[in-house]
Amino acid sequence: MGASATAVPVALESRPTGVPAGTAAADVLATDLDGLRHMVEGATASDVERALRTRRRDLADFAALLSPAAGDRLEEMASQAHAVTTRRFGRVVRLFAPLYLSNQCVSTCTYCGFSAPNEIVRRTLEPKEALTEARALMDAGFRHILLVSGEHARIVSKDYLVACVEALAPEVPSLAVEVQVWDTETYRRLVDAGCDGMVCYQETYDRDTYGGAHLKGKKRNYEWRLAAPDRAAAGGMRRLGIGALLGLHPDWRVEALALAAHAQALIRRWWRCEVTVALPRLRPAAGGYQAAHPVGDRDLVQLLCALRLLLPDVGVSLSTRETAALRDAMVPLGVTHMSAGSHTEPGGYASETDAEPQFQISDTRSPAEVAAFLRAAGYDPAWKDWQRV
C-alpha cells in the first residue's frame, strides 16, 4: 500500500464479548465437549462398530470414530468415507488459490510468520496490484480466489478490502476473504462488492490455548472470532469456511470434536450456506516457530474419515501445507477443495518479491501438475463452479 498507509489513526471499534443467542457460536459453547472427550476415551470396539453401522450419525458416534479403538478400523472408515464422498460430491475437486493482499499485522500470534514482532519485509498490494496477481492466477486456470491478509485496521481497513474486491470482481467469478473478522455490516459491504465467501479458522477451540497463542491484538477476543461465521452469513456470505490449526493444542481429538460441533451448528443455523472445513497442520514460520504438538499422518486421516462420516455434505479443504504425497492420498477419503501452486507472500504470483511468506508450504507442484494428478486419479479438477450474476 502506498502513501495512504501513513494516514491519520482511525478509532478502533470496541468488540463485545459473549456470543448472541441463536447462533452457531452459541451452539458450540453449549456443547458438552468434556463429556464427548470422555466418550472418545471410553469408546469400545462395539461403540465403534455401532458408529460404523448407523446411518444417521451424531457427535457421540463421531467421538467413537475418533477414538483409539477406531484406529484398528481405519481401512473400513476410509472405504466408507470414500463411498460417502463419491455419492455426495462425485469425483470432483474444486481448485482455488490464496491471494495474499498484505502481510501487515498488529497482532501477535505465536505460530504466524506475519506476527507483529517478527522483523520481516512487509508489503500491502494496491488494489490494482491485487488485480495483476489475480490475472496471473486466472492465467494458471483459477476462477476461485481467496483474498488473505494480516490484521491491520488502518492499512488493511474495511474500505481497502472492499476496494480490492471491487477491483477483482468484474474478472474473477468467485472471491472469498480470509482476513480479520468484521461486523455484519462490513460483511454485507464485501458481499455487495462481489465477495461470496469468508474463511475464519478459530485456530483452537480451547480458550486457554487460544489465550496462550494470541498474545496481543484484537484477535485475542475468542468469542468475537467464534461468532464471525454467523455474522458473515447474516451479511450474505454464501460460503463459510472454518478450521482449527492442528498442533496448537496437545489433544487433536478435542479440537476435532469442537470443530465438528461448529460445522454441524453452522449447517443447521445457516442451511442456505455451503460450509467447508479445513484441517491445517501447523507449519514452520518466520520467528522460528515449530508446532508444539505435531499431529501424525494417521491421526489426520482418521480425523478426515470421521468428519466425512459425521457430515456427508460438508466440504473439506486441504492446502499446500501438506506434502504432495499425503494430499494425493487424502483426495479419495473426502477432500473436496484444494489449493495449488500457492504463494503465501503478497505479490508472489505475478513477480518476484522479497515479502515474507506466512508459512512454508510443502506441496510445491504447479496448478497444472495438481490438475494432472487429479485427472490421472479419475477426478475432475473444477476450476469454476460458481458465477456471480
Ligand code: SF4
Ligand atoms: S494469524 Fe493473522 S492476526 Fe495473527 S499474526 Fe498472523 S496474520 Fe496476524
